[in-house]
Amino acid sequence: MTFRILTLLLFLRLPLTSKGHSHDYEQAVGAWTAPIDPSLQSTECLPGPVQEAGQTACVIAEADSIESTPEAKNPEPGRWAPWTHRPFCADKDNKNCVFTSAPTGLTGKTHNTGVSIIADPYSALKSFDLLVSHRLSTTGTNNASTVTTAPYEVRDIPGKGKGLVATRSIAKGQVIMADAAAIIVDGDVERRATPEQFQALMQRAIEQVPPQRAEQILALSTNPTTASSAHRQHVDIFRNNAYGMTVGEKSYSVMYPGVAPSNEAISSALLVAIRDIAAGEEITISLEHDPNTPSPRADIEPLPSQARKAKLHRIWGFTCTCSLCSASPEEQAASDARRARIDSIAPSDIADKVGSSDFRAAAATLKELFGLMLTEELVWTAASHYDGLARLYYRAGDRQEAKRYARLALVEYEMYLVESGGEQVRESMAELEMLVASIK
Numbered sequence: 001m002t003f004r005i006l007t008l009l010l011f012l013r014l015p016l017t018s019k020g021h022s023h024d025y026e027q028a029v030g031a032w033t034a035p036i037d038p039s040l041q042s043t044e045c046l047p048g049p050v051q052e053a054g055q056t057a058c059v060i061a062e063a064d065s066i067e068s069t070p071e072a073k074n075p076e077p078g079r080w081a082p083w084t085h086r087p088f089c090a091d092k093d094n095k096n097c098v099f100t101s102a103p104t105g106l107t108g109k110t111h112n113t114g115v116s117i118i119a120d121p122y123s124a125l126k127s128f129d130l131l132v133s134h135r136l137s138t139t140g141t142n143n144a145s146t147v148t149t150a151p152y153e154v155r156d157i158p159g160k161g162k163g164l165v166a167t168r169s170i171a172k173g174q175v176i177m178a179d180a181a182a183i184i185v186d187g188d189v190e191r192r193a194t195p196e197q198f199q200a201l202m203q204r205a206i207e208q209v210p211p212q213r214a215e216q217i218l219a220l221s222t223n224p225t226t227a228s229s230a231h232r233q234h235v236d237i238f239r240n241n242a243y244g245m246t247v248g249e250k251s252y253s254v255m256y257p258g259v260a261p262s263n264e265a266i267s268s269a270l271l272v273a274i275r276d277i278a279a280g281e282e283i284t285i286s287l288e289h290d291p292n293t294p295s296p297r298a299d300i301e302p303l304p305s306q307a308r309k310a311k312l313h314r315i316w317g318f319t320c321t322c323s324l325c326s327a328s329p330e331e332q333a334a335s336d337a338r339r340a341r342i343d344s345i346a347p348s349d350i351a352d353k354v355g356s357s358d359f360r361a362a363a364a365t366l367k368e369l370f371g372l373m374l375t376e377e378l379v380w381t382a383a384s385h386y387d388g389l390a391r392l393y394y395r396a397g398d399r400q401e402a403k404r405y406a407r408l409a410l411v412e413y414e415m416y417l418v419e420s421g422g423e424q425v426r427e428s429m430a431e432l433e434m435l436v437a438s439i440k
Contacts, residue, residue: 019196024106028183065284082128084114086157087121092199096189098201099124100208114213116205119186123250127184152283160220160318164281170277173415177271179256182213184240187251195235222317240316274380285323286380302343305332338372345369359396383412387428394435403439406432 029199036418065166081084082101089097099121102114118126157163170176183205206217213323222236242253277283303311305325312320324335370385379385386409394402413429 042100074079082125087124088204089120090193091199095196096193096201096259096351097121097124098204098208099128100205101128101436102208102210113180115181116209117184117186118201118205119184120188123188123347124184127252152176158281159321162286165283166277166279168279170273170283172273172276174273175271176273176283180256181240181254182209182217183255185242185253187240190253199232199235201419202238206234210275213347217255220257263283274379296322304336304338322397335376338376342369342372342376342378354392359393361399364393364395366392381412381415383409386412387432390432390435399439404438406435410436 019281031139055336070150083099084102085100087097089095096118097120098116098118098430100114100116104117113333115128117127151166151168151174152164153167154162155165157165183202189201206214209217217237218233220237221243222233222240238253238255242255244253271283305327309320309325312318324332327335345368350362350365351367353359366385366388370379370382370389373379373385374382386405390402390405390409393399393405410429413425413432
């Protein structure tokens with residue numbers, strides 16, 4: 001559902017004037033990665049293993065540098081660049097492989113941030129280029145292991161196992177934790193690898209990240225309702241804790257050991273409070289995807305309450321007891337009706353109105369959608385909706401409403417996305433600031 005809503009909002013990145021330019025709204029408000037900083041990238045190919053994040057990878061491991069059998073020759077490490085471990089493939093065609101960059105001897109905030117990528121050689125290199133080009137924002141904690149300054153602690157939660165509990169009040173918009181991706185899996189490999197190949201790849205991928213990262217991964221949960229043999233432990237952990245995402249036209253599954261699951265990004269993830277959290281309150285997240293499918297989403301949100309609870313139990317192995325799942329039958333029925341209405345609003349419902357220049361009607365549909373999503377607590381940031389409403393009202397000639405929503409959007413962007421949303425978010429903010437300044 002979230003993807004459909006973002007697709008719908010693509011139509012709302014309207015220029016504020018007829019001569020303005022349009023942006024990809026989904027990428028602008030959905031990205032959690034920091035902008036590319038050219039100064040962090042080397043212009044030369046590295047002769048050996050990568051020693052610091054930010055250096056450009058420019059060599060794909062040569063065929064005889066890839067291990068596909070135990071008898072494979074052991075070439076010089078320089079042939080593996082930018083990887084710090086010899087690439088390992090589970091098939092003779094070298095399409096299902098593990099590539100790991102786990103630098104040693106690093107100091108400061110970049111320590112212990114190795115990553116294993118399961119993909120073909122070309123896709124792995126492209127994924128790694130995204131990693132070294134998009135640096136984690138300095139906002140919030142350094143990484144999930146900095147528990148001494150974290151506003152939470154791990155406790156036993158009755159009926160749930162381990163969970164995070166706030167040790168102090170956490171304000172809306174505050175970064176609770178941050179982490180870098182440890183495992184990235186190309187969706188094509190998930191679809192084509194045999195179960196035995198995928199288990200071998202996942203085990204190797206986890207073993208090759210730094211020990212502390214591997215320990216974090218192996219301590220994550222599996223689905224207790226699914227029978228699992230010991231040799232499938234690595235795959236089960238991944239399926240229960242990875243998040244799906246799409247970059248360009250490719251689908252990936254990504255796991256952040258310290259934020260599992262969490263918000264979406266290739267190189268880093270931030271766990272941000274979307275409302276005020278009181279000291280002593282459990283910190284929870286929304287489970288929106290099915291880790292057992294290559295699709296980034298499983299459409300759990302639009303399901304009726306009982307079907308949603310059953311699917312959550314099947315996928316993750318727990319009985320949901322949140323306020324919605326514990327509500328009365330009447331309250332659940334009302335919620336089901338609201339979610340059905342949300343799911344029925346197609347991108348064309350607004351796009352057609354925009355296409356016919358009926359901007360006020362388009363704004364009314366978006367306001368209805370936004371109100372329903374707020375009631376159902378499906379909005380992690382209102383920035384995209386406020387931005388869209390500001391632009392629609394501006395084009396409809398209602399300058400005061402445009403100004404009001406532009407100000408609300410700027411507050412949300414500043415709170416959630418200004419550090420991590422990239423250049424397009426900053427461009428959106430600049431346009432909205434000009435809109436506000438132009439209206440008396």
